[in-house]
Amino acid sequence: MPDLTHSAPARSSRAHLFYIQVVIAVIAGILVGYFFPTLGAALRPLGDGFVKLIKMVIAPVIFLTVCTGIAGMADLKQTGRVAGKAMIYFLCFSTLALIIGMLVANIARPGAGLHIKPASLDTGSVTTFVNAAHNHSFTEFLMGIIPNTTAGAFTSGEILQVLLIAILFGVSLAQMGESGQKVLSLFRSLTELVFGVVRLVMYVAPIGAFGAMAFTVGKFGVASIGHLFELVLAFYLTAILFICGVLGLVTRMMGFSIFRLLAYIKEELLIVLGTSSSESALPGLISKLEKAGCPQGIVGLVVPMGYSFNLDGTNIYMTLAALFIAQATDVHLGLGEQLALLLVAMVSSKGAAGVTGAGFITLAATLSVVPSVPVAGMALILGIDRFMSECRSLTNLVGNAVAALVISRWENALDTEQLHAALNDKTHA
Numbered sequence: 001m002p003d004l005t006h007s008a009p010a011r012s013s014r015a016h017l018f019y020i021q022v023v024i025a026v027i028a029g030i031l032v033g034y035f036f037p038t039l040g041a042a043l044r045p046l047g048d049g050f051v052k053l054i055k056m057v058i059a060p061v062i063f064l065t066v067c068t069g070i071a072g073m074a075d076l077k078q079t080g081r082v083a084g085k086a087m088i089y090f091l092c093f094s095t096l097a098l099i100i101g102m103l104v105a106n107i108a109r110p111g112a113g114l115h116i117k118p119a120s121l122d123t124g125s126v127t128t129f130v131n132a133a134h135n136h137s138f139t140e141f142l143m144g145i146i147p148n149t150t151a152g153a154f155t156s157g158e159i160l161q162v163l164l165i166a167i168l169f170g171v172s173l174a175q176m177g178e179s180g181q182k183v184l185s186l187f188r189s190l191t192e193l194v195f196g197v198v199r200l201v202m203y204v205a206p207i208g209a210f211g212a213m214a215f216t217v218g219k220f221g222v223a224s225i226g227h228l229f230e231l232v233l234a235f236y237l238t239a240i241l242f243i244c245g246v247l248g249l250v251t252r253m254m255g256f257s258i259f260r261l262l263a264y265i266k267e268e269l270l271i272v273l274g275t276s277s278s279e280s281a282l283p284g285l286i287s288k289l290e291k292a293g294c295p296q297g298i299v300g301l302v303v304p305m306g307y308s309f310n311l312d313g314t315n316i317y318m319t320l321a322a323l324f325i326a327q328a329t330d331v332h333l334g335l336g337e338q339l340a341l342l343l344v345a346m347v348s349s350k351g352a353a354g355v356t357g358a359g360f361i362t363l364a365a366t367l368s369v370v371p372s373v374p375v376a377g378m379a380l381i382l383g384i385d386r387f388m389s390e391c392r393s394l395t396n397l398v399g400n401a402v403a404a405l406v407i408s409r410w411e412n413a414l415d416t417e418q419l420h421a422a423l424n425d426k427t428h429a
Contacts, residue, residue, distance in 0.1 A: 040218020
């Protein structure tokens with residue numbers, strides 16, 4: 001969010017104006033896409049261009065934030081401890097998201113009654129995703145964390161590669177002691193410089209949100225939801241249940257309301273809604289969490305890790321969509337088969353992390369090793385996947401925001417006064 005160095009009233013005014021601009025842009029995009037679908041579909045470069053601008057600065061943001069955060073930690077053991085706690089948290093909540101998606105699918109049964117014969121489906125439309133899933137095994141995912149060269153980590157677009165380099169540089173810088181202070185000071189200055197670039201880029205966020213939303217509605221049309229409306233509705237309601245219920249309980253135990261947090265990061269949520277990409281809000285989320293009292297080192301570790309290991313929205317989508325396909329094609333899955341599906345999803349959700357179209361690819365990876373559910377059934381939901389990607393990205397973003405706050409609290413490093421001051425700021429209410 002644009003937040004140049006001015007007085008507090010000026011920053012509040014700019015924040016409010018930015019929020020209004022993005023809201024207007026999203027609504028305008030929907031209207032253009034609905035009434036002028038050809039024009040709306042042609043506006044895709046506006047959204048894609050904005051996302052590319054954001055991705056351009058993600059690598060330096062992560063590197064500098066993590067590196068300076070680790071180097072500034074008094075105890076390097078804290079880095080390993082934070083990473084370990086984060087992975088435990090991610091495993092628990094990612095699994096919980098998978099289970100909730102499965103429970104809702106069994107209760108709501110959105111695919112029941114469609115009676116689709118797998119042989120009648122167009123498998124060619126999903127071949128690309130199935131091939132991508134086969135090419136991204138868990139082993140290859142682990143090896144992919146290691147870049148071919150140090151510079152290559154910054155050009156590959158892989159968040160975890162940049163994170164690995166940042167951790168190594170941060171630890172090395174911390175071990176340099178007094179002689180490393182000049183480098184640390186330089187990196188901190190560069191951090192301010194990069195976030196300045198982010199603020200400049202965010203000025204075109206309304207244009208990007210407008211173009212992306214116009215393309216989505218113009219290209220696919222609201223009517224494309226059609227008889228699959230029950231699945232879309234079930235997914236959105238499940239995501240809301242997870243955020244307000246599960247994550248809401250977590251934040252309540254921490255002493256604040258999930259709705260306050262949602263209001264605090266509303267600009268980032270709107271950008272994600274418009275672009276269908278949670279990465280587009282990553283720099284802004286990191287900045288917001290630091291202002292809310294989370295230490296830079298913890299935010300820098302937890303949030304980038306969460307973008308690959310804590311995809312709550314994607315996990316809900318995977319089990320819900322998989323069971324929808326089974327129900328729609330009249331495939332009965334017993335408890336044992338559903339548990340097997342759950343275990344496979346736990347692994348495949350990590351194996352394809354960071355891949356473009358990860359939600360659809362992870363679903364393909366899961367179905368490809370559960371033979372009872374036809375992979376061809378993915379053709380049923382291909383047309384509406386774009387409408388569900390916004391919800392996946394929004395849920396992922398909120399989940400990672402809560403994760404950073406929880407890990408900071410576990411480390412007794414969360415400034416609660418600063419947190420409540422940020423959440424109770426009237427500009428975010």
